Amino acid sequence: MRHLLLLSLFLCGFAHAATTPNIVLIFIDDMGYADIGPFGNKEVRTPHLDKFATEGMKFTSFYATPVCSMSRACLMTGCYNTRVSIPGVLFPRDTIGLHSDEVTLAEIVKQKGYATCAIGKWHLGHYPEFMPTRQGFDHYFGLPYSNDMQAGRKEMPPLPLYDDEKVIETQPDQSQLTRRYTEQAVKFIREHKEAPFFIYLPHTMIHGPLAASEAFIGKSKMGLIGDAIEEIDWSVGQIMTTLQELKLDDNTLVIFTSDNGPAGRAAPPLRGNKGTNFEGGVREPCIMRWPGKIPAGTICNQIAGNIDILPTFAKLVGIEPAKDRILDGRDITPLMFNANAGPVRDTHLYIGGNNAAAIRQGDWKLFLKGDAADKKAKKAAGKTKPPKGGPVPSLYNLATDPGETQDVAAANPEIVARLKQELLSREAEIQVNKRPAGKHAEGAK
Numbered sequence: 001m002r003h004l005l006l007l008s009l010f011l012c013g014f015a016h017a018a019t020t021p022n023i024v025l026i027f028i029d030d031m032g033y034a035d036i037g038p039f040g041n042k043e044v045r046t047p048h049l050d051k052f053a054t055e056g057m058k059f060t061s062f063y064a065t066p067v068c069s070m071s072r073a074c075l076m077t078g079c080y081n082t083r084v085s086i087p088g089v090l091f092p093r094d095t096i097g098l099h100s101d102e103v104t105l106a107e108i109v110k111q112k113g114y115a116t117c118a119i120g121k122w123h124l125g126h127y128p129e130f131m132p133t134r135q136g137f138d139h140y141f142g143l144p145y146s147n148d149m150q151a152g153r154k155e156m157p158p159l160p161l162y163d164d165e166k167v168i169e170t171q172p173d174q175s176q177l178t179r180r181y182t183e184q185a186v187k188f189i190r191e192h193k194e195a196p197f198f199i200y201l202p203h204t205m206i207h208g209p210l211a212a213s214e215a216f217i218g219k220s221k222m223g224l225i226g227d228a229i230e231e232i233d234w235s236v237g238q239i240m241t242t243l244q245e246l247k248l249d250d251n252t253l254v255i256f257t258s259d260n261g262p263a264g265r266a267a268p269p270l271r272g273n274k275g276t277n278f279e280g281g282v283r284e285p286c287i288m289r290w291p292g293k294i295p296a297g298t299i300c301n302q303i304a305g306n307i308d309i310l311p312t313f314a315k316l317v318g319i320e321p322a323k324d325r326i327l328d329g330r331d332i333t334p335l336m337f338n339a340n341a342g343p344v345r346d347t348h349l350y351i352g353g354n355n356a357a358a359i360r361q362g363d364w365k366l367f368l369k370g371d372a373a374d375k376k377a378k379k380a381a382g383k384t385k386p387p388k389g390g391p392v393p394s395l396y397n398l399a400t401d402p403g404e405t406q407d408v409a410a411a412n413p414e415i416v417a418r419l420k421q422e423l424l425s426r427e428a429e430i431q432v433n434k435r436p437a438g439k440h441a442e443g444a445k
């Protein structure tokens with residue numbers, strides 16, 4: 001009898017392990033490292049994210065890129081954005097987008113029958129052939145690019161709100177977007193509770209122009225941005241509550257992170273902000289939660305980033321990524337399931353638009369080409385007076401000096417030479433093996 005019980009326990013455990021999880025990926029716009037409670041913010045109230053962190057794992061060296069489209073290209077393809085030829089920020093006038101031959105996160109999980117949806121800001125091309133519905137997402141609701149790219153600004157068209165491939169509104173009331181996106185996400189979870197699902201939720205907030213709904217406006221101690229952050233926290237709470245109510249909690253991986261550092265604000269204790277490759281521009285808050293799989297209340301200090309999400313999803317759902325292309329990211333499930341695991345990849349490139357500006361290997365970070373993502377980002381960052389990049393090459397030890405205050409290049413010529421060689425050889429490889437962006441044909445619909 002006892003043996004039978006043990007056997008059935010074993011089989012139950014095995015059945016559970018064999019199930020592929022639902023996935024909810026919450027991707028905030030312009031949220032900095034220090035913008036939420038779990039990463040040290042004492043002003044803003046983020047009770048749902050605080051709870052999320054105590055029930056999951058916090059990543060303290062999770063990398064994005066300095067600006068929006070670049071990070072979304074990394075996230076969707078598992079590659080540095082230069083490899084897939086998406087530089088900087090895409091505007092309504094731009095005619096490129098993520099190439100249709102790229103295999104996105106949604107196309108990975110789709111191979112295992114996942115129901116997929118994208119809700120929020122896409123920003124990888126706004127022509128029909130580039131939209132989420134053509135890149136593996138069954139459903140899309142949101143804005144094709146940033147919320148400041150709207151009528152009244154530099155001959156830009158009215159900002160469109162899409163439902164699948166149809167524009168249902170222009171110049172939508174932005175104070176309602178966080179709430180509307182959340183309702184869409186909750187609805188999708190309810191409608192697909194029986195099947196594995198993947199929800200990609202790239203919020204429009206907290207990118208400017210900032211807005212929050214009636215319940216949040218004027219309520220935080222951090223002004224409008226605090227109101228918007230507290231509404232995002234509410235949104236996270238709504239999703240968590242829905243998962244618990246439907247008993248999907250134990251079989252759902254939830255990831256919360258952001259696309260780049262804060263715009264015009266600081267990211268203490270890190271240096272720099274949006275548009276720079278200082279840590280404050282590209283190191284993001286990141287929390288992952290999957291009860292019973294990801295150990296609760298843990299911290300992972302290893303290098304990881306949004307390029308690792310695709311290979312990680314592939315591993316989780318049991319798909320072998322296409323072998324005809326190079327991926328830059330790695331499967332980070334060893335880190336997710338064991339906070340004390342050794343590094344999965346010890347090197348990270350910091351991309352500045354079209355090339356690598358800096359490299360991190362272990363604790364060392366070398367700037368070879370200055371601090372800004374590109375001219376535009378440098379100009380934008382200049383308005384907020386970020387710290388100067390100083391001469392290049394410059395070298396920092398992120399273990400002892402996470403704020404990048406002491407350039408120790410002169411005292412460590414061998415490390416400078418080694419990292420320089422590593423950056424140049426990695427960049428040369430990307431240039432040789434890079435893949436084109438999609439180009440919208442003139443005259444095409």
Ligand SMILES: [Ca+2]
Pocket residue numbers: 029030067068207259260
């Ligand atoms: Ca952004």
